[in-house]
Amino acid sequence: MRAHPVGPRALLVEVASPAAARSLAVFLRQACPDVQDIVPAAATVLLDGIADHERVGVVLKRWQPTAESVEGHGPVLLVPTRYDGADLAQIADSWGVSRREVVERHTSIEFTAEFCGFSPGFAYLGGLPERWAIPRRPSPRTRVPAGSVAIGGSWCAIYPRASPGGWSILGVTELSVWDQSRIEPALITAGTKLRFVEQSA
């Protein structure tokens, strides 16, 4: 674990995996509640707005990733999905299987949200094997509709609202993953476990 200073009030901690980053973020939120923002990402945790550097240093030395802390939390969220996305055929080609088989593979995986970014409520969902990774489209679409279920690399995600995007679209869900009028605006946060369920058109 390496820590880089990011100016006088922040620290960027490098860890081995997205799951380790998520686990460290949960640990730090409890151990250092006075740090303003704790942001897990693919291989780092950013601690932004540190009042007491010495205390953070001591706490970081104490952290040990445990199997339990790396597991997701809560019940498995079911995401009803219509598999009629614009890139379904291309994904099938690239995996060398039928469209039906793409749906069966995608609905068989239990995903875990590793971290959020890109836009409010956009969660990076881990669980797709690396060998099924789909490279980003060479040129991003200017508008991906809200609720689109998409694959980018070995990540899966649900677009919280219409936005530009370069990921390949499998289908769409009507589940509202971001609603800023809710007390908890994000439906999916780091650690949420979820499974996609096929919904007929």
Place this chain on the structure above:
Amino acid sequence: MTLTILEPGLLTTVQDAGRPGFAHLGVPRSGALDQAAAALANRLVGNPGSAAVLETTLLGARIGVDQALTFAVTGAEAELRAGTAKGARRLPFAEAFTLPAGTELWIGPAIRGVRSYLAVTGGIEVTPVLGSRSTDTLAEVGPSVLSAGCVLPVGVGTLTPAEAPATVVHHARLPTDPAIVHFHAGPRVDWFRSGSLRQLSESAYVVAPESSRIGLRLSGPALRRHRARQGDLPSEGMVLGAMQVPPDGQPVVFLRDHPVTGGYPVLAVVDEADLDLCAQLRPGATVRFVPA
């Protein structure tokens, strides 16, 4: 009590201290880009520092005053006028003034700086989202960007407007030419050729017109990657003031609507004390970066 936007100029938004603490949900901090100027405007009209104000951009704005209210304008220097059926009169900058119902308040184009702040006693009372009334232009959280015809509720002020000794403080905060911006070494210095921080501090950079509330874009001598470090980093958390350097070598300093994560390496971090100044740098302005 309300105000009505008659002309929003280039970009006029509601802003306050922002919404820190939600970066892990993908929500930027947002808030007034020149926090000191916004706080001064609030102080002049007797508001707490957390009250919401209007932030204009370069071209000012025209606002309809629906009830008698007390205002102050700070930040980018601009000519101020009050128009009634009887004619127009000039208003003082960085001082409180009271306008009667039916007045049109005109904030002229910025003479120095970019963003002017209009505070009104009682504050702009649009509905807060995640604890803040700020408009986030990147993530579209909070109230919409203001357009002609928008009616804004004003809260009830209880405090007496302060005297205006802070005028002098205000004038000291607009950029010099060249503007001096202090920086700290960033977390990814090792992604750049050796001597890159020295190159940053020995070169002049010019503010590019694409600059926005998301970032201050600069053009100047390209900051080059180390040969062994090509491609992008896995996305990582970004701080306010982070200087990201994309492959073309032209740096971008993140301002308050910046994305919470990014994949370009951060060479340097602008000192917190100089972020307000960055908000007031006009396209074409020259910047010298100096180690903090």
